[in-house]
Amino acid sequence: MCLAVPGRIMEIAGTGDFDRVGKVSFGGVIKDVSLAYVPEAAVGDYVIVHVGFALSVVDEEEAERTIALLKELESNGTDASGAAEDET
Amino acid sequence: MKHIDEYRDAALVKAAADGIAALTTRPWVIMEICGGQTNTIIRYGLDELLPREITLVHGPGCPVCVTPVALIDAAVSIAARPDVIFCSFGDMLRVPGTEKDLLSVKAAGGDVRIVYSPMDALDLARRMPEKEIVFFAVGFETTAPANAMALWRARRDGVRNFSALVSQVLVPPAMRAILDSPGGRIQGFLAAGHVCTVMGFREYEELAGEYRVPIVVTGFEPLDLMQGVMMCVRQLEEGRAEVENQYSRSVRREGNTKAREIMEDVFRVVPRTWRGIGEIPSSGLGLRDEYAAFDAAKRFGVHADSPEPTDLCISGLILQGLKKPPDCPAFAGACTPSRPLGATMVSSEGACSVYYAYKRTHE
């Protein structure tokens, strides 16, 4: 039950703080997901979903940075352990 | 799928393993907290790609595994009532209680239903006012926001036939217990990325400072884990003990403040018994007094305080990183996923069932 998966918001229905619900696509499988905890989420965003609730919006810049660091490791053997240090 | 596939690139995993090998000069023991991480490590054989000096030990982060026997017994007795529809996450159904599991209650005609989200249970309560709907609210900080929201709404809307049997657990007190344990040998931690997505990592900064132990907040894909190990090893080699965030695409230092507000409204911190381990102070969440009317244990008069049985299952030692599944005499013999003797053989996040699924019958 701890497996949370990233999915993409296709549509948002409902307004108000706690009643926003998104149609979220997990590789084509669409599920209704509560957006109560991610008021900033918009259509097109990827969200991390856990037992029916989105818990965070995936930060695309941080995701790219993580992957870039790892790729660097492959190309020239420098280390990728500097990812996201004290970015708070 | 985006945000998954790119973290499974075999060439990059190999490059990361080489990078770790280049950094490592001494033996180090690192614990990954979360059973989801254990699953990834064993499924992809990541531990076998690491240099010999690095030992990964599996932590207690499997809610199915740590829910105490007494609570399973309480669930079984409530679920057997004819007026009750008992709703649970699927993996709790096969967890053995003292005599029975929830699945056998269902087989005997009890109305036990698997739900994906606690909101499904709440919806059922609204649709079936003549029935008592009881939700088995278990899990770590990851399920707590959803479970709290179901209770918050039930109270706001006065849904009287809804209640929850609560056994929420918290990660940092368990880490503290592991660090305090006399046989402890953990030198670094990979913290569970999704738990930190909810809670942030301030509490981990205290732990890192107090115990001089590096903690890397880590995701769940193979490359997340390899990078997490690399960051942890680098700290150990350099003699640093800080909190670093590998899973920065999801985790912010303060966590999800909205989720934490609702959790705070519904739950308070309580002591909890962990299956196979025993009571850990301040390691769980229970309902606040304002929510007493929604407490299934009170409503049905069950007591979740029977003592933990002692039997041949060594899951408690496995959950504390002191033993591995093949060390158990029952592993893959008397105990298998189809006939589990202990909770760690049940869920795909439980170390015993992960080892069994990927045929790790020896170390």
Ligand code: SF4
């Ligand atoms: S193999 Fe079975 S009996 Fe042994 S520790 Fe694991 S769950 Fe317990």
